[in-house]
Amino acid sequence: MKKIMILGAGVYQVPLIKTAKRLGIYSIVVSIPGNYPGFALADKVYDEDTTDYEKILEIAKKEQIDGIVTAGTDVAVITIGRVCDELKFAGLSFEAAKIAANKLLMKSRYEACGVRTAKFRKIPLDAGDVSARVSELSFPLIFKSVDSSGSRGIVRVDSEADFDSAIRNVRDNTRSDYYIVEEFIEGEEFGAQAFVYRGEVSFILPHGDYVFKGDTGVPIGHFAPYGLEPSVIEDAREQLTAAIHAMGLDNCAINADFILKDKKTYVLEIGGRSGATCLAELVSIYYGFDYYEKILRCALGEDVIFDCDKSAVPNASMLLRSEDTSGIIKSQTDHNPKDPHIYEVQFDYKPGDHVEKFRVGPHRIGHVITKGDTLEQAVTALNKALENIEIHIDRD
Ligand SMILES: Nc1ncnc2c1ncn2[C@@H]1O[C@H](COP(=O)(O)OP(=O)(O)O)[C@@H](O)[C@H]1O
Ligand SMILES: [Mg+2]
CATH class of the missing domain: 3.40.50.20 (Rossmann fold)
Structure with missing residues (x-):
């Protein structure tokens, strides 16, 4: 065994x-x-x-x-x-993992390899001349801790007056003695799931993201296919492939975040693992194979075939959230009749468990995933399925 x-x-x-x-x-x-x-x-x-x-x-x-x-x-x-x-x-190297875990190393690799990404500068945490150091960048800017995740230590800055508070926020969320400042790209965020296997990119599946607007954007659901023009998809594929190789990632799942501006894909960041928020399921449904099985078999060094040509099943997902309050789950009921378009309804907790008012991804309390012959059908099924879920929470 x-x-x-x-x-x-x-x-x-x-x-x-x-x-x-x-x-x-x-x-x-x-x-x-x-x-x-x-x-x-x-x-x-x-x-x-x-x-x-x-x-x-x-x-x-x-x-x-x-x-x-x-x-x-x-x-x-x-x-x-x-x-x-x-x-x-089989699995990503320590070197590639270190690059993926540090936004400066990652962005430096992109810059060196010609991957399209926001213009950036490295700044020492104790630097007193930040204005001069970012003088070649255009506002708005975004100050970033290099070693955090989940939007911690990531602050949009619209004028110099906000520099000090942004730096304090970064300082509270980093273990490094430097950070990066990059240009803020006004555009549409989207993502892609991919896999790199024995040096080759096996598939790239762009997806749309549903985003909850909290302090920063938090992904709460996804859908595929993402209706981009073929030339835009081609550009996204080229940028992602170049970014994967630039980081030296191999034998791992890929979770990519992009921003689309003027029909050009900018690479925000890439992780060497499959995405959260129902994204592995999105891959499984779309291609008609069990993505978790492929991930496991690759990790065990087995021969794996990614058969991505046979199937392209539209699907959509949404996290269940407690939108109004933190508290104790009193009841949770799925009233949905049996429906072939519903792939999965999952409750993460049991009645009696305490849950948080939703602000960030880990506050999820479940999810719903649907599929359809068309994306429209999958999305309609998602909205209907969500209406038929009844959750009562006793306020703290
Ligand atoms: N250059 C940028 N332009 C516009 N938005 C950005 C930029 N960089 C980051 N963001 C926003 O901030 C979020 C978090 O940034 P990211 O670099 O992905 O850090 P994290 O590792 O915390 O996810 C992104 O999902 C995006 O919404
Ligand atoms: Mg991110």
């Missing part, structure tokens, strides 16, 4: 753990302690910090695992790189 180590035990790793079980693969799940649903499904659990790569490597050696993987989170990707290099597993 092969042994896979899965980093994380949250909702985005649960499908990986379940798929491993279905395939007869022994799953070792590593996560910090907490109320995570993956623990109960794993064959073996380690309560460890998934970013502590030397510790995880030690466990990987002791357990004699055959591969290591995660889904839906950037946090543990660096550990995957470290373990894959040391134990000669």
Whole structure:
């Protein structure tokens, strides 16, 4: 029996753990302690910090695992790189993982390789001459911590008067002694899922994003296909392929964030793992294969074929959220009749559990995924399915 180590035990790793079980693969799940649903499904659990790569490597050696993987989170990707290099597993390299984990390294690689990305500058945290350092950039600007995620330490700045507060925000969200300032691109955000396998990009699937406007944009759902002109899609594919190679990513899933402006795709950032918010499911439905299975088999070094020509099933998804209040779930009911267009309705919690008023992705309380013969049909089914879900929450 092969042994896979899965980093994380949250909702985005649960499908990986379940798929491993279905395939007869022994799953070792590593996560910090907490109320995570993956623990109960794993064959073996380690309560460890998934970013502590030397510790995880030690466990990987002791357990004699055959591969290591995660889904839906950037946090543990660096550990995957470290373990894959040391134990000669299929999977991204430590070097590529380090580039993916640092926005300055990532953007520098893009610049060196001619990948289209927002113009940027590196600034020491204690620099007193920020205005002079960014004088060649045009407002609006965006100040960014290089080593955070989930929009932490990312601040849009419209004038010099906002520099000090932006720098304070970055300082509170970084472990580095520098940050980057880049030009803010006014455009439409979208993304792509892709896979790079044995040096070749196996597929690129652009998708549309539904975004919740909180402090910054938070993705709350996705849909595919994304109706871009063929020439725009071609340009996005070229930029993504160049960006993947620029970062040296190989043998991993790819989660890409873009901004489209004047029909040109700018690469915001790329992660060496599959996307959260139902994006792995989006790939599975669209291509008609089990994407989690492909991800696991690649991580185990098996031969995998990405058969992406046979099927193109339109689909859409949306997170369930507590929009008005934090509190205790009193009841949650799915009143939807059986419907072939509904792929999945999932509740993350049980009645009695406490949930947060939605502001960021981890506050999700479930999701709905639909499909159709056309995108319009999938989206109509999504809206209808959402109307038929009744959740009552007792306010804190
Ligand atoms: N150059 C930019 N132009 C416009 N919006 C941006 C730019 N950079 C980041 N953003 C916005 O900020 C969000 C978070 O930035 P990102 O670099 O992806 O950091 P994180 O790792 O926190 O996701 C993006 O999804 C986008 O909405
Ligand atoms: Mg991002």
